[in-house]
Amino acid sequence: MSPFGQDISKINWDTMWGPKLEIYNIRGEAKQQVWREVQFGPGGEAFVLEKRRTRGVFAEPMELQEFPFDIQDLSVLITSDHPEDDIQLEEDEEDMSNVVTHSFVDESEWHLKKFVQCEPRVTEDEYEKDKYKKPGLFFRCCVIRRAGFFVWNIMLIMCIRHSDAMVVACRIAGCTNRFKTGSGTNFL
Known part of the structure; x- marks a missing residue:
């Protein structure tokens, strides 16, 4: 009303x-x-x-x-x-x-x-x-x-890539040491 x-x-x-x-x-x-x-x-x-x-x-x-x-x-x-x-x-x-x-x-x-x-x-x-x-x-x-999803994925991928690079670098370093120490060995 x-x-x-x-x-x-x-x-x-x-x-x-x-x-x-x-x-x-x-x-x-x-x-x-x-x-x-x-x-x-x-x-x-x-x-x-x-x-x-x-x-x-x-x-x-x-x-x-x-x-x-x-x-x-x-x-x-x-x-x-x-x-x-x-x-x-x-x-x-x-x-x-x-x-x-x-x-x-x-x-x-x-x-x-x-x-x-x-x-x-x-x-x-x-x-x-x-x-x-x-x-x-x-x-x-x-x-x-x-941002958490993207940050964690980027960090995880970067760590995996970095660890893979370290493994490859160590293998290469190990191979070069063998080449230097092996004098008369056949590498086949």
């Missing part, structure tokens, strides 16, 4: 104004759970809060330069098709954003941190005739390469 005696649960949200949100870096269809709340300010003005949970496959180009100790930011940009003056996008301070780490595909090679950083962004669509600034939120989390 609103402070003015109206039943908010009977609102048909499909006929109301919507935020026209667009999610970047998502591949395929996302599963979204959307719910709305109406909050009233001290002067009686109503504010609609639309909250979403999105599940899907997200992709990010990898910028790897310090193999095997790479750290990579994974980002998702959410924008609205409305001008900046018509909508205000904010991260929910009570129900913070998070990442489900157990569904991360490359979990054996990368460690996905659970921390999510959110910062407001203002974007322009460069291909639109009527350019206007669009509000957005830029969410970022971090993955760190699990």
Whole structure:
């Protein structure tokens, strides 16, 4: 019930104004759970809060330069098709954003941190005739390469190669000593 005696649960949200949100870096269809709340300010003005949970496959180009100790930011940009003056996008301070780490595909090679950083962004669509600034939120989390596998494999291979080289060097040194000491022996 609103402070003015109206039943908010009977609102048909499909006929109301919507935020026209667009999610970047998502591949395929996302599963979204959307719910709305109406909050009233001290002067009686109503504010609609639309909250979403999105599940899907997200992709990010990898910028790897310090193999095997790479750290990579994974980002998702959410924008609205409305001008900046018509909508205000904010991260929910009570129900913070998070990442489900157990569904991360490359979990054996990368460690996905659970921390999510959110910062407001203002974007322009460069291909639109009527350019206007669009509000957005830029969410970022971090993955760190699990270097242990690569380091141990490299060290193991290098040690094996080094020990093989030592064996070969010792055999060659042993053969040259025999050549020097064997004066009249037949070497066939």
